[in-house]
Amino acid sequence: MDLSRARMAVAAGFLTQGLILLSLTTRLPDFQDKWHLSDVTLSLVLLMMILLAGVGSVVAETLAKRLDSALLLRSGLLLIAVALPVMCLAPTMVVYIAGIAAYGVGLGIVDASTNMQAVALEHRYGRPILPSFHGAWTLGGVVGAGIGFATAELPVEVNALVGLIPLAVAFGPFLPRDHGPTELPTEVAVPWRPIILVGVAMVLFYMVDTGVQTWGPLFLDHTFTTPERYVALSALAYLLASGAVRIAGDRLVARVGVVPILRVGAVVGAAGLAGVVFSPTWQVAVLGFAVLGAGVAVVAPLSFSAAARIAGAAEDGVEFSPAVRQARVDAVIARFNQFNYVGALLGSVMTGLVGQDSLRIGFAVPMILVLGIIPLAPAFAPKIIALTTRPR
Template sequence: MRAVDISRCRMAVAAGFLTQGLILLSLTTRLPEFQDRWDISDVQLSLILLMMILLAGAGSVAAEMLAKRKDSALLLRAGLVVVAVGVAMLCTAQTMGLYIGGIALYGLGLGVVDASTNMQAVALEHRYERPILPSFHGAWTLGGVIGAGVTLATTDLPLEAGAAVAVIPLLVAFGPFLPRDHGPTELPADVAVPWRPILLVGVAMVLFYMVDTAVQTWGPLFLDHTFDTPERYVALSAMAYLLASGIVRLAGDGLVARFGPVVVLRVGAVVGAGALAIVVFSSTWQVAVVGFAILGGGVAVVAPLSFSAAARIAGGEGFEPAQRQARVDAVIARFNQFNYVGALLGSVLTGIVGADSLRIGFAVPMVLVLGIIPLAPAFAPRIAAALTTPRPSGP
């Protein structure tokens, strides 16, 4: 494939990441409004989010199964269309049942898009032969900032106006995504995927998404419920978090090259715990926003480093290019399940534990994020290289 084609594919995949972040944040920053419209309690909202996350996990599992036979570009297009329909449905719903139905459809599409964008990203990283995952996740962050900004700019508009963002995934679905190499795409039946070493990296990603989802889901509600925050400014929790995260992700390649992933991850975990302590003990909503911003900078590079490490471990040797890509696609889709385990902890557990006070709810990720410290050595290049050494087929 010519370099110019790869560049166009990279832009299209980045647009997919950006769309994913934009849609999610445009919805989560409006949760206080949806909560008021349908008179949903925090516990009920936690259960609705649980349903959405489980369906997202189901979508990711479906993507894993289909990735052995279907092109991840096709999966991404299909997922984007499902997301568009779900968003339009939940924003324009006139009954609680239709709203929940739209959330369910959005969750299913989210899982497919989540898995297939990362499939495309790791395939492109392999083509470029250098780290580019942080820039893709930076595009997601930029999309989230835009989504939160849309909420800030359209606070006075009715919720139905939010359905307009559904046009974006429909447009992106027609982008020039990376096609799979020609050749056989079925994986041999005896191919062993090294799940055990991948698990350590996956647990770190669980802890990251626990924090990430807690902020995006409950951050606006924290400002709304804990302080007398003007409704227009509740989205600043997510926006501050994402802005700081985006800045660090842009510098992420250089930071990792200079200090190594172990140091970067350990320092980030300590910074993240301290930032959540600022949130938990904040006296004003402005101080809480500062805490969310520091948190975003602390944990920014965990997810891209996790996907890169998992792809290296899964790549294997001795496969045709199409088989290698199919193998990595299947592994990335399953690895993406760690995302939803973290999302369950972040959105559901934070909401249930914090039913009486979201300060208590945010104390959960404040403690658990420190678990990244002992897991950081699993990201070391020498260990990753050892884990990718060819092994005989077998369990």
């Protein structure tokens, strides 16, 4: 198969995922007004969506033992393509909630399967390519936010047209699984301890990431007399800086190494958050968010890459057959994706609770916790010895 075509298709999957999510979140106030949802009710709806995304990821983990991740990705994209117009065109609030629920499950499936495809391609390429895939997600997020702002004066029903994007991407030339038996052997033990160490680092990242995108605009609005049209710059500056580093991340990681990149990035991220916490003006706070984005940009892609490398390593000196290896890695990646939602819940809830009196205090907590990535960095580059004797 042409790997370059598969790589473009998977990148389109990442881009679509970010585009849909941000195009929806920027229109949340309009959905809230349309259905007369209180802040508490809207928060519960979003919590439901995150929890169902976790369910979707679990579904992907279960099915990955038997089904191709390309098929899972197509299914998730098609589910989102249906859920989006249901949300936007819903005649009643019950139908809207049903659309949100379907989108949440689809989001979890796409979350897991895009990363399954990405780590499989990285294995084929034999060099780091995960950062640029996540860079495509960030680019999609920027485009999605732009769509949301461009359609801000139009009825939310117009956003149903965005559902055509995942519908088109679903038919891309994704990477098929290697031929051979695809049922994951029940006797294979996955080395969860080193994978969990990497997962803790990903929780720390998504805690910061979600905290910025959820509370950053409110920080600018509540802490300073920021013009209303500029409060979104907190998330935009973070996304742009993060996207730029991710796109350059493939070569950067290959040249410098995983552990130094993560350690330096954690320090830079903490410095960026310090700039936010102690910012004298909203302009300085926006700069701090940008520095933070640049510092922590590659934590998530390197986490998935490390988990796949650990899961796919030879066991007891015996390498797995290609089909079994990919089935094993796919199942692990889907479960590993749960760390994403743990971090998202912590970031959205903890920052707000701690910072209920002052969001400066709310952002001071992740400023300290993000430094926890420094001692966890060696877990991303384990000494794996593969003494091949025969394929399983």
